[in-house]
Amino acid sequence: MTSLSKWTCAGLMAAGIAAAASSGVFAAEQGLNEPFQAKFRADLSGKTIAFVPVAMGFDLTEGWWAGLKKELKPYGIKFELRDPNWNTNAGAQAVTSLVTEKPAVMVIHNPDVQTYAKLLKRAEDAGIYVVQINMGSAYRSSAFVGANWIEIGERDTEAVVNACKGKSNKIAIVQGAVSAAASAYTLRGVSNVLAKHPEITVVSSQAADWDAAKAKGITQTVLKQHPDLCGIVGFWDGMDIGTAAAVKEAGLTGKVFLATSGGGEHRGACDLVKTGAFDLDLSYDVPTQAAQMAGTIKWLLSSTDAKPGAVKGSEYTTLIPITKANADAPGTCWNLDELKKEAGE
Secondary structure (H helix, E strand, C coil): CCHHHHHHHHHHHHHHHHHHHHHHHHHHHHCCCCCCHHHHHHHHCCCEEEEECCCCCCHHHHHHHHHHHHHHHHHCCEEEECCCCCCHHHHHHHHHHHHHHCCCEEEECCCCCCCCHHHHHHHHHCCCEEEEECCCCCCCCCEEEECCHHHHHHHHHHHHHHHCCCCCCEEEEEECCCCCHHHHHHHHHHHHHHCCCCCCEEEEEEECCCCHHHHHHHHHHHHHHCCCCCEEEECCHHHHHHHHHHHHHCCCECCEEEEEEECCECCCCHHHHHCCCCCEEEECCHHHHHHHHHHHHHHHHHCCCCCCCCCCEEEECCCEEECCCCCCCCCCCECHHHHHHHCCC
16 A cells, blocks of 8 residues: 555544534434324324313312323323312213313323213223212223222221220211212221221211211211210211211310322411311322323323223322321422412412
8 A cells, every 4th residue: 555545544534533523513413303292292282181070169079180280281281171069970070071182191080980981991992081089980080080989998997996995985987979980989998997996886977978967967976875985987077077076066176087199289278277176187199190190191192002901000198197297297288279370370
């Protein structure tokens, strides 16, 4: 090889190195295009989510609704609310109408385990994803997000049994609506624990139908008949405000241990625990549930293979036990007004 050809080769190599270096600098300056995000946004944009609660106007449903908007509005998702206002027939009509209208996703809060079951299957057969929240139906749809009611029944009852040691061992149970999943499954959890404690006597087990006034009336009667009652297992803190009021009127706050459960909103949970109205409130943390639903909806809408009805899964909520020990701690409870503000309401 001549000296000229050597210099030519060296020059070409140097030029190649310089070009490669230049290309690398360009790539570093410009970054790489993530190949999936554009499709993700397109899959969500313009889609409609319809929400059918048992009713609006209380912390659970208002919180789920605001939480869904907070998480999904930025992606161009539209929202449709159908509020049956505690009327099961109106709820069934709303679900039937939505099957015809075909939103991309239906978020359903079932009043009981049977009424909507066939309708939800019909919805998924029609190509609509169904996400059930907290109170599921007999039909298991693409997703269920909610509390493990049997766990709640067991943990609340264990707390009441422990509080009754050395006392009368008389307890009362204030159920919700007997046909609702939340009530029926919680009762099974209660029964699981009581089966291990034959020393405990259940002097009353009645349904207050999620109504605080009914819960108060039931508890007033029980306390008149059994002033030595040592504990009450309630099935929802929104209803058990009435239970606690009856205990207070009887002068037994702090003497009758009241365990309940709810969504963990500050005014309805932490504040009432701090005042002694509730001794234990198991929170299923509504904002977290809303975020879990939103994440599930994002995945369903952007999935290539997860067709409505083809996948079925559950996300059971991690419970937060609220007692006087942590009722003041940051993050134990949430504030509905703040969540609504974050959602742009």
